[in-house]
Amino acid sequence: MSHYYFLPHQRIDDMLDALKSDGYNCVAPRHHDGAINYDTLNKASELPWGFHDEQAPGHYAVKKTDHQHAFGFVLPTTSVKPMLFKAKENVWKVARNEAGKLAFEPIVEFDKIAVFGVRPCDLRGIEIQDRVFMGNSYNDVRYVKRRENQFLIAMNCTKSHSNCFCTALGDSPQADKGFDLAMTELDGEGFVVEIGSEKGRKLIDQLNLVASSGGQAQKALARIEYAADGQRKTLPPIKEVEAKLMANLEHPQWDDVASRCLSCGSCTQVCPTCFCHTERDEPNVLGTETNHTREWDSCFSIDHSYTHGDTYRAEPKYRYRQWLTHKFSTWREQFRTKGCVGCGRCVTWCPVKIDVVDEINAICK
Amino acid sequence: MLYTNDAYTPYEAEVVEFIKEHHDIFTIRVKFTDPEMDKKYVFRPGQFNMIYLYGVGEVAISIVNDRNHQAGRFEHTIQVVGRITKGMMKLQTGDKIGIRGPFGTAWPMEEAKGKDVIIVTGGLGNAPLVAATEEVLKNREQYGKLRVLHGIRSSDLLIYDEMYTRWNNSPETQVLMATSNADPVDNGKWTWGKGFVTNFIPELGVDYANSIVMTVGPEPMMIGVAKAFIAAGVKPENVYVSIERSMKCAIGHCGHCQLGAQFVCKDGAVYPYPACEELLKVKGL
DSSP states (O other): OOSEEEEEGGGHHHHHHHHHHTTOEEEEEEEETTEEEEEEOOSGGGSOTTEEEEEETTEEEEEEOSOOOSOOSOOOSSOSHHHHSOSEEEEEEEEEOTTOOEEEEEOOOOOOEEEEEEOHHHHHHHHHHHHHHTSSSSOOHHHHHHHHTEEEEEEOOSOOOTTOOTGGGTOOSSOOSSOSEEEEEETTTEEEEEEOSHHHHHHHHHHTOEEOOHHHHHHHHHHHHHHHHTOOOOOSOHHHHHHHHHHTTTOHHHHHHHHHOOOOOHHHHHOSSOOOEEEEEEEOTTSSEEEEEEEEOOTTSGGGGEETTEETTOSHHHHHHHHHHIIIIIHHHHHSSOSOOOOOHHHHTOTTOOOHHHHHHHHHO | OOOSSOTTSOEEEEEEEEEEEETTEEEEEEEESSHHHHHHOOOOTTOEEEEEETTTEEEEEEOBOOTTOOTTOEEEEEEOOSHHHHHHTTOOTTOEEEEEEEESOOOOTTTTTTSEEEEEEEGGGGGGGHHHHHHHHHTGGGSOOEEEEEEESSGGGOOOHHHHHHHHTSTTEEEEEEESSSOOOOOSSSEEEESOGGGGGGGSOOOGGGEEEEEESOHHHHHHHHHHHHHTTOOGGGEEEEOOOOOSSSSSOSOTTEETTEEHHHHOSEEEHHHHHHHHHSTTO
């Protein structure tokens, strides 16, 4: 018996209803104002049917076509990261009474969220961030709760955009682990579905899905291969990149890229693995209570390395070098994995079209 | 500290004494308000706490031994550098603050047993090594000779005067003080010299091959100290430094304290010198 099932387009709503009745808030890529981004999904008709996205260095555009697919675009503008590690949130609050006594209280908010359509690169991004916030010396209880209450439906790629480079990192546009269900879309038909967890199996049983035909499964694999073949970027083997970057900390290319980089931090804001954040207090006007917030920070901000009156990375080249060497080298020692998934967002959203792959190749050649 | 709940949220603590050390340096003696926390809280010399000032924010500050040797009390010596430390200067006895900790690695008190111990500090680098010095004196017979070297810009900037006097009068212990910018004012309590602390190397009377060096100060100073003592015969792996970097979370999540692959907050701040020697050489890392 095949371990692939088939979900016709017409039955997406049944799946959403089953997830909703299980208490999940369903979230999927949706088209709004010229961009495809994650948002609440009430019904299948809200999916970005027929939309394509164009991504190139410093370029992003979406176009409506008459194709019969919901996932004809390649990648939402942001990853799943903001659902787990929020761009800004209150992590604790403290009340102060008239006697000055302080009452601290952790703030741990989470929802049951089912994500319908996670690209394999973003799935790997979650796995990488897990190692920061859960598999580390200290857990973040907020992140752990959100992960425990997440249902992940991976959507294998059937197309790559021109900034994609997961294959250059040795990965593939097919989800290999970390999902409850993994699907591959067949235009005008529906999805070939693979089960990745007990939770996923329960849902498939509940929906009474039939096994996909051998032809459907074969077509799905061919479409994933087409996506992989569509990637043009190459890198040396990742272990070689990791060693060469740290061996070339004074390479002239750092000056070269710094002359173009604006230190704006866009790359870090769209990255599915960047975890840097800052914390600050937001007191109320009465002085009786303060919220302590955690907010995304960027190693490109000048304050990032400010210590005891000194800024260690005052020059942009040191900040770019920190970002690149962290992602493509020191991450391995810290978390026993690489820090990049090859989604290409940092290239798409760079206002001056810096392509991280080009920079690595210039240093490692 | 046992974080069964959330490593981000501080615990309430009370300032039991505010000691003004200098015009911009002060010490707060602290205890937790929850007696259970007081019992649970144990730190090792070299570790640090995140100290929270209501409505302002948190800073990472090393833990100084309690000078009154009272269980459940510890001290933090703080210099006014930025917004948060400026606010902390206004703290008074009885004020409530928040504490998370202790965090980070500790001085090698076990490895130091049976060796001569050389404590070398500069500026306010003496605060993170008070607890280690007290640990040696508390278990005096387990350690060899103790030498405490401290460098400051001028003698009027000195803090911990009484503590240095007590240390200098302890068995097999000598305090040596150097000033770099002005002539020392000899107070008759201990040795004073002009220049760098490393100038004392020929006169310490210790067995360098069996010595351990613990140093805190500005990075160029620590590097200079490490090199000089290694040249004098101390084994490189017996030289320990404590590195300072920006810290927002102290638990390896915020990314600010990275130095190469190191998260200084949890992999440090105390390092054997060979483990960070190459990293400290790279500008802007």
